[in-house]
Amino acid sequence: MSKPFDLTRVIQERAVFTLFQPLVSVRRKAVFALEALSRGRDPDTGATIPPFELFSAARDPETLLALDRLCRERAVENFVPLYRTNKSLLLSMNIDAAILHPGSVGSNHILNLARAHDVHPNNIIIEIIESRAGDADSLLEFVRTYAQYGFLIALDDVGAGHSNLDRIPMLKPNILKLDRSLVRDVHNQHHKQEVVAALARLCSRVGAMVLAEGVEAPQEAMCCMSMGVELFQGFYFGRPTEPSSHLYDFNRQAEVLVQHYKAHAIRRINAGKARSARHRSLVRSMVQTLEKLSPEQFNPALTGFLDQDPALECVYVLDLAGVQLSDTICNPMKLKQARRFLYEPAKKGADHSMKEYYLPLQAGMQAYTTEPYISLASGNRCITLSVRFHDGLGSSRILCVDVSRERESDCQDCNACRRIEAGLSGQECAVAATG
Numbered sequence: 001m002s003k004p005f006d007l008t009r010v011i012q013e014r015a016v017f018t019l020f021q022p023l024v025s026v027r028r029k030a031v032f033a034l035e036a037l038s039r040g041r042d043p044d045t046g047a048t049i050p051p052f053e054l055f056s057a058a059r060d061p062e063t064l065l066a067l068d069r070l071c072r073e074r075a076v077e078n079f080v081p082l083y084r085t086n087k088s089l090l091l092s093m094n095i096d097a098a099i100l101h102p103g104s105v106g107s108n109h110i111l112n113l114a115r116a117h118d119v120h121p122n123n124i125i126i127e128i129i130e131s132r133a134g135d136a137d138s139l140l141e142f143v144r145t146y147a148q149y150g151f152l153i154a155l156d157d158v159g160a161g162h163s164n165l166d167r168i169p170m171l172k173p174n175i176l177k178l179d180r181s182l183v184r185d186v187h188n189q190h191h192k193q194e195v196v197a198a199l200a201r202l203c204s205r206v207g208a209m210v211l212a213e214g215v216e217a218p219q220e221a222m223c224c225m226s227m228g229v230e231l232f233q234g235f236y237f238g239r240p241t242e243p244s245s246h247l248y249d250f251n252r253q254a255e256v257l258v259q260h261y262k263a264h265a266i267r268r269i270n271a272g273k274a275r276s277a278r279h280r281s282l283v284r285s286m287v288q289t290l291e292k293l294s295p296e297q298f299n300p301a302l303t304g305f306l307d308q309d310p311a312l313e314c315v316y317v318l319d320l321a322g323v324q325l326s327d328t329i330c331n332p333m334k335l336k337q338a339r340r341f342l343y344e345p346a347k348k349g350a351d352h353s354m355k356e357y358y359l360p361l362q363a364g365m366q367a368y369t370t371e372p373y374i375s376l377a378s379g380n381r382c383i384t385l386s387v388r389f390h391d392g393l394g395s396s397r398i399l400c401v402d403v404s405r406e407r408e409s410d411c412q413d414c415n416a417c418r419r420i421e422a423g424l425s426g427q428e429c430a431v432a433a434t435g
């Protein structure tokens with residue numbers, strides 16, 4: 001157990017120092033911000049006091065507020081020399097939302113601090129651990145006030161603990177910081193990938209940025225990039241360190257990661273083009289067969305189609321009103337027996353008129369391919385290709401083909417990632433990735 005320290009003396013003697021950790025924009029290939037991380041210094045021994053111990057020692061709201069403000073003051077003081085040499089650099093400061101109450105919100109402490117050091121509000125990100133806010137009205141007033149002054153607002157630790165999604169529309173943050181618990185080993189966990197991708201899509205639609213915290217491995221960064229994440233923080237990109245001009249550096253590992261991701265993205269695009277071409281060819285061959293048949297002959301023909309591609313899950317035919325004419329013919333190997341009470345193939349006569357794969361054809365399109373979704377027939381992630389055709393009797397029909405579309409693993413323990421970890425050059429990594 002650590003030796004007890006006198007927090008009152010720490011505050012009185014301003015015995016707090018600041019480390020900075022870089023926040024990286026992969027698209028810009030640059031360090032765009034520094035997060036201030038406060039540490040205490042024991043006035044008696046000179047030993048470093050970790051942040052958890054430092055803030056846990058604040059037993060009352062007044063002491064916590066005084067400590068929180070001291071940490072912000074020391075952060076700005078240490079940031080100013082770096083800011084003077086790079087006016088585009090941002091400072092990210094945490095605020096303990098537990099200190100926000102009607103008596104503290106109107107103090108304008110952060111605004112006055114920025115003005116005193118001639119730091120523009122646009123260059124300061126206020127990070128809020130929103131799950132710790134006890135007074136929602138004070139939190140909202142605080143965020144609105146500082147956003148009007150031009151400060152940027154970030155929600156920290158999203159996806160951890162008791163973080164509440166309802167705070168996102170309420171606070172309208174500029175940045176969502178995904179907690180390390182979501183990012184850790186994301187490349188090997190499908191559900192984490194879906195959550196990260198959903199949050200990234202949400203941010204893109206509401207005009208916010210998403211940042212992955214705690215990135216320690218290239219595989220994690222690669223996977224998050226493929227999910228739409230552009231901003232990163234973590235030991236892979238840089239550890240907390242004392243103020244230095246080197247904090248601006250977009251380090252060599254990050255450069256190699258960018259080169260590897262470019263090569264990977266090109267491979268993925270080419271693979272997608274080849275997959276789409278294969279699917280179109282497959283559907284064309286099915287249509288050529290069905291055009292010669294009457295509805296009574298559809299089921300045997302659809303059964304024969306399943307052998308043409310191992311990715312095929314289900315095939316079925318609708319009329320132009322969206323009513324299913326055939327049975328749903330499924331690959332039994334694709335059905336998950338454990339989910340049979342939740343997912344079941346639609347039966348002949350089922351109404352598909354509200355489905356995504358039907359409505360575009362009802363609107364006049366000849367063919368349509370959905371985005372990936374969870375199939376109600378199999379419980380698997382799939383896409384549906386739908387296309388109009390005329391059967392052997394001359395009637396207009398719609399062929400629907402469900403194709404498995406498990407999310408591609410974007411970067412696991414591949415040779416290219418091992419080369420990144422070994423520190424090879426971007427050119428070597430790109431060659432390895434495409435070889």
